[in-house]
Amino acid sequence: MSVSRRPLHTTSPEQTADAGRQLGARLAAERPHGAVVLLVGPLGAGKTVLAKGIARGLGIEEPVSSPTYTIISEYRSGAVLLHHVDLYRIESREQLENLGLEDLLAGTGYVLVEWGEKIQDWLAAPRAAGHLRVTLALAADGGRDIVVEEVAA
Ligand SMILES: Nc1ncnc2c1ncn2[C@@H]1O[C@H](COP(=O)(O)OP(=O)(O)O)[C@@H](O)[C@H]1O
Ligand SMILES: [Mg+2]
16 A cells, blocks of 8 residues: 655645545555554544545445443445544553453454554564554644554554
């Protein structure tokens, strides 16, 4: 998958959602069996907005909500399976291990993880497949800078 080294700059929530839609469509075309996407950035960076766009780009029509309280939400559309995970409230290794994330990460389908840096160590394990890391930052003009990187297994 081609990745952007230079940040993609968005100046509105709609543009962030649109960037997500484009990424989701690329994932559907280039990684039809699924992918793990870590969404990294501070509170308010646009991770959920981007995740909603990615879901749309993957063909999920059902509205995607913020999974902050449920931690893991599951969506299906035809053959597409998506898990949207929000680790905001996860504070310890033990809480993380109780989520059953390993099964999701080892299985097929797409997994979008907000606060993805909290599982970066796991994904660095030799068994873990390559994943994408999307870093979102607040830009000086009030918009967002978004970088997509491919992280090798
Ligand atoms: N490019 C942008 N410019 C301005 N506001 C944006 C942009 N992208 C997203 N937002 C806004 O940022 C806010 C936080 O987005 P959200 O996805 O909830 O963040 P996070 O999940 O990272 O905490 C929302 O109000 C959203 O509309
Ligand atoms: Mg969020």
